[in-house]
Amino acid sequence: MKTAEQTGFFRFIMYELKPKGKIITPFNVIAGITILVAAYILFFRFKDGLGSVIHASQDLPWGLWINFNVITGVAFAGGAFVVTFMVYIMGMEKYRPIVRATVLYALLSYMFYAGALLLDLGRPWKVINPIIGNSFGISSVLFLVAWHFLLYMGSLFIEFSPTVTEWAAWKRWRKIAVKMTLAVVIFGIALSTLHQSGLGALFLMAKPKIHPLWYSEFIPLLFFISSIFAGLSLVIIMETINQRVFKQEMAFEFKSAHRSIMMSLARVCAVTMFVYLFMTILVFIHGNNFGFINTPYGYWYLVEVIGFVLIPCVIFLFGYNRRNLLLVRTAAIMAILGIVLNRLNISMIAYHWYDKGFHYPTWKEVVVSVAVIFVQILVFRWIIRRMPVYRGSPSWVKEEQHKKPQINQEKRRKLWKVSAE
Amino acid sequence: MGLDRRSFLKTLGVAGATLTLGKSFGASADPVSDTEFYGILYDSTRCVGCQSCEFACAEEYGLPFPTEAVETGVIKSTTDKQRVVINSYSTSKGDQFIRKSCNHCNNPACASACLTKAMYKTEEGPVIWREDKCMGCRSCMISCPFDIPKFEYDSPNPKVEKCRMCYERMQNGSMPACVEVCPPEALLFGKRRDLIEIARTRIYTEPEKYHHAIYGEHEVGGTGLLTISAVPFEELGLRKDLGNTSYPEYSKTFLYSVPAVLILWPAFLLGLHNSVKERKKNKLNQEEEEQS
Numbered sequence: 001m002k003t004a005e006q007t008g009f010f011r012f013i014m015y016e017l018k019p020k021g022k023i024i025t026p027f028n029v030i031a032g033i034t035i036l037v038a039a040y041i042l043f044f045r046f047k048d049g050l051g052s053v054i055h056a057s058q059d060l061p062w063g064l065w066i067n068f069n070v071i072t073g074v075a076f077a078g079g080a081f082v083v084t085f086m087v088y089i090m091g092m093e094k095y096r097p098i099v100r101a102t103v104l105y106a107l108l109s110y111m112f113y114a115g116a117l118l119l120d121l122g123r124p125w126k127v128i129n130p131i132i133g134n135s136f137g138i139s140s141v142l143f144l145v146a147w148h149f150l151l152y153m154g155s156l157f158i159e160f161s162p163t164v165t166e167w168a169a170w171k172r173w174r175k176i177a178v179k180m181t182l183a184v185v186i187f188g189i190a191l192s193t194l195h196q197s198g199l200g201a202l203f204l205m206a207k208p209k210i211h212p213l214w215y216s217e218f219i220p221l222l223f224f225i226s227s228i229f230a231g232l233s234l235v236i237i238m239e240t241i242n243q244r245v246f247k248q249e250m251a252f253e254f255k256s257a258h259r260s261i262m263m264s265l266a267r268v269c270a271v272t273m274f275v276y277l278f279m280t281i282l283v284f285i286h287g288n289n290f291g292f293i294n295t296p297y298g299y300w301y302l303v304e305v306i307g308f309v310l311i312p313c314v315i316f317l318f319g320y321n322r323r324n325l326l327l328v329r330t331a332a333i334m335a336i337l338g339i340v341l342n343r344l345n346i347s348m349i350a351y352h353w354y355d356k357g358f359h360y361p362t363w364k365e366v367v368v369s370v371a372v373i374f375v376q377i378l379v380f381r382w383i384i385r386r387m388p389v390y391r392g393s394p395s396w397v398k399e400e401q402h403k404k405p406q407i408n409q410e411k412r413r414k415l416w417k418v419s420a421e
Numbered sequence: 422m423g424l425d426r427r428s429f430l431k432t433l434g435v436a437g438a439t440l441t442l443g444k445s446f447g448a449s450a451d452p453v454s455d456t457e458f459y460g461i462l463y464d465s466t467r468c469v470g471c472q473s474c475e476f477a478c479a480e481e482y483g484l485p486f487p488t489e490a491v492e493t494g495v496i497k498s499t500t501d502k503q504r505v506v507i508n509s510y511s512t513s514k515g516d517q518f519i520r521k522s523c524n525h526c527n528n529p530a531c532a533s534a535c536l537t538k539a540m541y542k543t544e545e546g547p548v549i550w551r552e553d554k555c556m557g558c559r560s561c562m563i564s565c566p567f568d569i570p571k572f573e574y575d576s577p578n579p580k581v582e583k584c585r586m587c588y589e590r591m592q593n594g595s596m597p598a599c600v601e602v603c604p605p606e607a608l609l610f611g612k613r614r615d616l617i618e619i620a621r622t623r624i625y626t627e628p629e630k631y632h633h634a635i636y637g638e639h640e641v642g643g644t645g646l647l648t649i650s651a652v653p654f655e656e657l658g659l660r661k662d663l664g665n666t667s668y669p670e671y672s673k674t675f676l677y678s679v680p681a682v683l684i685l686w687p688a689f690l691l692g693l694h695n696s697v698k699e700r701k702k703n704k705l706n707q708e709e710e711e712q713s
Binding site: 046047048049050051052054056058059062085086089090091106120121122124126127129130135136137139141143144146178182186187189190193194197198200201202203204205206207208209215220406 | 498500501508530533534535536537538539553554555556557558560562563564566568571572573574575576577578660661662663664669671672674675676679682683687688690691693694697698701713
C-alpha cells in the first residue's frame with residue numbers, strides 16, 4: 001500500500017478513489033440498481049411534487065423517509081454516544097476496538113438521514129432558514145433537533161478525524177484532533193441525550209392523534225433509553241457482519257476481542273432493555289390503559305412490548321450467561337425490529353388510528369428509503385477499505401505514542417515524590 | 422463559607438437556563454391575558470348552508486370554486502384547495518350546519534412546532550403562514566389538534582394552505598371575506614372578548630335555542646374561531662376530547678429541560694471522567710509502589 005507521504009497528496013487521493021475489490025458482486029449489482037431507480041424516482045419527486053412519489057395524505061403528513069430513515073435511523077446511530085461514553089468517560093478500554101467503526105457508522109447515518117430529510121422537505125431550498133437569518137422558531141422542538149443534528153455531525157466528524165488524519169498522514173492535524181476528542185465526546189453525549197429524546201418530543205403535541213397506548217408525556221425519555229440499546233444492538237449486528245466482510249482489513253486484535261466485546265454489549269443491552277421495559281410498564285399503568293388491551297391495537301401493543309422488548313431482553317441475558325454468540329445476535333436482531341416497530345407505531349401505525357384503513361407506503365417510497373441505506377453502506381465500505389478503522393493505526397502513530405509514556409512516568413514520579421514529602 | 426463547586430454549578434445552570442429561556446419563552450408565555458385578539462363568531466343556528474363563505478374565500482385567494490353542494494352526512498374536510506368548509510350533520514335537533522376552518526388558537530400548536538416561524542400567531546389574532554420562511558417540513562400538520570394545515574403535495578413548490586382570517590384585509594380595516602358576504606349573518610367578526618359576550622347574550626336570551634357553551638372559549642386554551650350551536654358540539658363532529666390546555670404546554674417541559682441538560686450534563690460527564698482517571702492513576706501508583 002502506498003502512503004500519502006510517498007506519493008504526494010493529490011496522487012494519493014486519485015489512487016484511493018479507485019475501487020478496490022471486485023466490482024460485479026451480487027451486493028453491488030442490487031445496490032447499484034436500487035440507487036439508479038431511486039435517482040429516477042427522485043427526479044419526478046422534484047419535478048411533480050412529493051405527492052407523485054410518496055403516499056401523500058393530509059392526515060399522515062410524514063412518510064417513510066422521515067419516519068423510517070430519520071426517526072428510526074437516528075435511534076440506531078445512538079451506539080456512538082454510548083460507546084464513546086464507555087471508552088472516553090468511563091475509561092473502559094475494552095471497547096476501544098469498536099469505537100472507530102461505531103463513530104463512522106453514526107457519522108454516516110446522520111449525514112445520509114439528514115439527506116433523506118432534505119428529500120422529504122417540501123421546500124428544501126429554505127432549509128437554511130432555521131440556521132441562518134431571522135427565522136428562528138426557538139419554541140420549536142424541531143428547531144432544537146435540527147441544530148443538534150448539525151452540531152452532532154460536526155462532533156462526530158471531529159471524533160472520527162484521527163482516523164482520517166492517519167490515513168492521509170497529516171501528523172500535526174492528528175495531534176490536534178486527538179486533543180479535541182474528549183471535549184467533543186462530552187459535547188456529543190449531551191447533544192445526543194437531547195436530540196434522541198427530542199425526536200420523541202416531536203410527537204408530544206400530537207396527543208389527540210396518537211393511540212393512548214403509545215402516547216405519553218414520557219415519550220422523550222422512552223426514546224432516549226431505547227436509543228441506547230437500539231444503537232448497541234446495531235453495533236452487535238454491524239460488527240458481526242464486518243467480521244466476515246472486512247476480514248482482510250481487520251487487524252488481529254479486532255478479531256480476538258470481538259467475542260468478549262459482544263458479550264459485554266449484550267449485558268448492557270439486557271440491562272437497558274429491562275429499564276426500558278420497566279418504564280414502559282410504569283407509563284402503561286400510569287396512563288390507566290388497561291381498557292385498550294383487549295382491542296386489535298392492544299394486541300399489537302403486546303406484540304411490540306412482549307415480543308420485541310421482553311423476549312429479546314431475556315435472550316440477551318441468556319446469551320450473556322451462556323456466552324452464546326448466536327443467542328446474542330438473535331436478540332440484537334429482535335431488538336432492532338422492536339425499535340423499528342416502536343418508531344413506526346408512534347409515527348405511522350398508531351397515528352390517526354381512528355381513521356379507517358392503514359396508509360401503506362408506496363413502492364417508490366420504499367425504494368428510495370432502501371437506496372439511502374445502500375449509499376450509506378457503500379460509503380462505509382469505501383472508508384473501511386482505505387482508512388485505519390479496523391486496520392490498526394500506521395506505524396508512525398505508535399512511534400509517537402511510545403514517546404508519551406516516558407514523559408508521563410517521569411511526571412508521575414515527580415508528583416509522587418511531592419505528595420510523599 | 423464562600424462558593425463551593427456544587428453551588429457554583431447550580432448557579433451557573435440556573436443562570437444559563439433563565440438566560441436562554443427568558444428570551445425564548447418569556448415573550449410567548451401567555452398571550453391570552455394581556456392581548457386583545459380578533460376572532461370570528463360562528464352561529465350554527467343562523468347558518469343556512471349557502472356556501473357563500475366558501476365562494477368568497479375561493480375568490481379572495483384565487484382558489485377553485487367549490488363544486489359540491491352541502492349534503493347532510495357527507496362530511497368534507499378542508500383541503501389544500503379549500504380553506505373553509507360547511508358541513509351538515511343530522512343531529513337530535515334535525516340537520517345542523519357547522520363550519521370547519523382554522524380555529525386560530527390563542528396559543529397555537531402549529532406556530533410553536535414551526536422551526537422557521539413560518540406559522541405565525543400575529544398580534545391581532547390571525548394565525549398566518551408565511552411563504553418566505555416555510556421549508557415544508559409539515560410538523561405544523563403533525564402538531565395541529567384540528568388537522569387544519571394542508572400541504573400541496575402535487576406541487577414542486579408546495580404551499581401550506583389554511584385560513585388566515587384575511588389578515589391583509591384586516592390591516593386595511595375591512596373584515597374577512599367570508600364574514601362580509603355571509604347573508605344570514607351567521608358569522609361575526611370582532612374582538613374575541615366582545616364576541617364571547619355576544620355569544621353569551623344570545624344563549625341567555627334564547628336559552629331553549631342554544632346549547633349552553635361556546636366551543637373555542639376554553640378548548641385548547643381558547644381559539645379565535647368561536648362556535649355556538651343548537652346541539653352539543655360532539656354531534657357536529659367537533660372534538661371535545663382535546664382538553665383545555667394550550668398545546669404548546671405539552672412540549673414545554675421538554676424544552677425547559679434543554680438548557681439545564683446542556684449545561685449540567687457536560688459538567689457531570691467531565692467530573693465523572695476526572696474521577697475515573699484519578700482512580701486509574703492511583704491504581705497505577707499503587708502498583709508502582711508495590712514494585713519498588
